[in-house]
Amino acid sequence: xSQFYLTALQLSFCLGPMALGIYITxxxxxxxxxxxxxxxxxxxxxxxxxxxxxxxxxxxxxxxxLAGAVAGICTGLIHTKLRIDxxxxxxxxxxxxxxxxxxxxxxxxxxxxxxxxxxxxISVFKTELYNQxxxxxxxxxxxxxxxxxxxxxxxxxxxxxxxxxxxxxKSMGINNDMIKIIGLAIANAxxxxxxxxxxQYQNFADINMGIGIVIxxxxxxxxxxxxxxxxxxxxxxxxxxxxxxxxxxxxxVLAFTLAMGIDPxxxxxxxxxxxLLIVALPRVSQQxxxxxxxxNKI
Amino acid sequence: xxxxxxxxxxxxxxxVTEVIALKDISLQITRGEFVVIVGANxxxxxxxxxxxxxxxxxxTGRIEINGEDVTPLPEYKRSRWVARVFQNPNNxxxxxLTILDNFRLASxxxxxxxxxxGINDAFKKKVREMxxxxxxxxxxxxxxxxxxLSGGQRQALTxxxxxxxxxxxLLLDEPTAALDPRSALVVMNLANKLNKDxxxxxxxxxxxxxxxxxxxxxxxxxxxxxxxRDLNTSDKGSLQLQEIYQWFE
Numbered sequence: 001x002s003q004f005y006l007t008a009l010q011l012s013f014c015l016g017p018m019a020l021g022i023y024i025t026x027x028x029x030x031x032x033x034x035x036x037x038x039x040x041x042x043x044x045x046x047x048x049x050x051x052x053x054x055x056x057x058x059x060x061x062x063x064x065x066l067a068g069a070v071a072g073i074c075t076g077l078i079h080t081k082l083r084i085d086x087x088x089x090x091x092x093x094x095x096x097x098x099x100x101x102x103x104x105x106x107x108x109x110x111x112x113x114x115x116x117x118x119x120x121x122i123s124v125f126k127t128e129l130y131n132q133x134x135x136x137x138x139x140x141x142x143x144x145x146x147x148x149x150x151x152x153x154x155x156x157x158x159x160x161x162x163x164x165x166x167x168x169x170k171s172m173g174i175n176n177d178m179i180k181i182i183g184l185a186i187a188n189a190x191x192x193x194x195x196x197x198x199x200q201y202q203n204f205a206d207i208n209m210g211i212g213i214v215i216x217x218x219x220x221x222x223x224x225x226x227x228x229x230x231x232x233x234x235x236x237x238x239x240x241x242x243x244x245x246x247x248x249x250x251x252x253v254l255a256f257t258l259a260m261g262i263d264p265x266x267x268x269x270x271x272x273x274x275x276l277l278i279v280a281l282p283r284v285s286q287q288x289x290x291x292x293x294x295x296n297k298i
Numbered sequence: 299x300x301x302x303x304x305x306x307x308x309x310x311x312x313x314v315t316e317v318i319a320l321k322d323i324s325l326q327i328t329r330g331e332f333v334v335i336v337g338a339n340x341x342x343x344x345x346x347x348x349x350x351x352x353x354x355x356x357x358t359g360r361i362e363i364n365g366e367d368v369t370p371l372p373e374y375k376r377s378r379w380v381a382r383v384f385q386n387p388n389n390x391x392x393x394x395l396t397i398l399d400n401f402r403l404a405s406x407x408x409x410x411x412x413x414x415x416g417i418n419d420a421f422k423k424k425v426r427e428m429x430x431x432x433x434x435x436x437x438x439x440x441x442x443x444x445x446x447l448s449g450g451q452r453q454a455l456t457x458x459x460x461x462x463x464x465x466x467x468l469l470l471d472e473p474t475a476a477l478d479p480r481s482a483l484v485v486m487n488l489a490n491k492l493n494k495d496x497x498x499x500x501x502x503x504x505x506x507x508x509x510x511x512x513x514x515x516x517x518x519x520x521x522x523x524x525x526x527r528d529l530n531t532s533d534k535g536s537l538q539l540q541e542i543y544q545w546f547e
Binding site: 169171 | 351353372373374375377378380381382384388389390391392393394395396399400402403404406407408409411412413414415416417443
């Protein structure tokens with residue numbers, strides 16, 4: 001496998017937690033959460049500030065995730081307590097986070113070169129990229145086990161039921177508002193974790209690095225969903241793996257696009273078109289099937 | 299015991315769309331009673347059930363359950379005492395979750411949902427035993443999503459789920475309205491059995507007047523948000539179906 005595709009693999013591992021966060025909001029809770037763009041940058045910004053202040057990466061990790069969780073709680077409170085649509089609540093928090101991030105970072109871009117990051121603390125392999133992959137893989141494996149465990153617990157069942165049938169859960173003694181807030185906190189903590197990883201992977205944090213990142217996560221979840229329906233998968237652990245596979249597939253498509261020599265300026269456009277294709281293709285194919293069977297009936 | 303004291307419910311008060319759904323209703327339901335409520339559309343039946351459940355708050359009045367004032371408590375807090383079977387079978391269960399997941403949630407109605415995995419072999423065995431009593435052959439499908447089941451199957455399982463965890467009050471909101479006659483019979487007989495075996499206070503709303511005479515030991519007619527008739531066991535027992543039809547004329 002060329003370096004190019006290994007880099008895509010590494011990036012998919014780094015963005016995997018964000019995809020899992022979007023899986024929680026979109027598929028578990030049925031909430032379209034746009035806070036992602038802000039909480040991803042927040043994770044990166046907090047990481048940059050803490051690392052430049054000589055914190056270790058491991059010490060910075062819980063702070064980053066906590067910051068993301070607070071962003072998710074803000075969106076959750078606006079959505080549930082003020083009864084504002086989740087989409088608008090997310091947009092409001094995301095917009096506000098831009099100023100928060102800029103204030104924390106102090107300027108628009110902070111380099112992390114020559115700092116001790118998570119990826120250069122372990123040297124199992126001679127190649128730097130392999131070490132980075134190894135570290136990211138450990139984090140991803142841990143996340144898979146933790147998230148799978150969470151979703152299978154009694155609390156996790158309550159989370160899944162709240163997104164699936166909120167009318168039923170209220171009569172089951174579940175405080176839907178509270179559980180949504182907790183879910184948004186977990187999701188945005190995961191998104192922040194992605195910001196934490198990506199900032200260290202690319203060795204800088206930028207105030208604009210989160211713009212449009214939600215589409216990347218959304219694309220991963222949509223790919224996973226299409227595969228889930230196609231393969232008729234109900235197992236929670238496999239669904240989580242599919243989201244990560246979606247993240248990988250998404251990055252590979254982008255890497256392939258770049259390898260074909262397409263101008264990197266068009267990368268966001270390619271991303272948008274790719275997501276559009278994922279959403280539209282199953283619907284178009286369903287419509288075509290419908291019209292075909294109707295024609296047969298006539 | 300349920301005690302409703304001077305309950306009124308006004309929707310959109312002060313607006314041109316104002317609707318008075320319930321007018322000064324007072325009602326005492328003793329433990330283990332099976333109350334059947336009938337009434338024309340818009341008579342306030344479902345609003346009354348919603349107010350007992352906590353899905354809607356009364357405009358005025360007070361609700362007590364087992365002597366405790368529950369008037370300000372929202373639905374999820376009243377689930378400590380109250381369980382409900384909805385008219386739409388889709389409302390009572392989470393379709394994407396397995397039968398086991400749904401039953402697990404139901405078994406924790408009055409408890410906290412902890413960060414521990416509660417579905418173990420003992421729980422699976424308990425659910426299988428409960429479900430096998432229905433005679434629907436669902437005990438071997440407990441790992442299937444609830445959404446794969448028919449409306450009748452889901453409604454019967456919802457009823458079982460209602461009694462998984464110390465329920466005092468069972469609210470049945472036209473539970474057979476969307477079911478075929480055979481499934482409806484299964485659900486009604488199960489409701490009757492649960493009421494008798496577990497001594498659960500049961501409130502049934504129905505448009506099926508045959509069910510209204512056949513089940514329960516008390517019959518209430520709601521009319522324009524008020525209790526028009528309240529018949530006890532002996533009065534209800536001598537009632538002919540034709541007489542109830544005349545109430546609606």
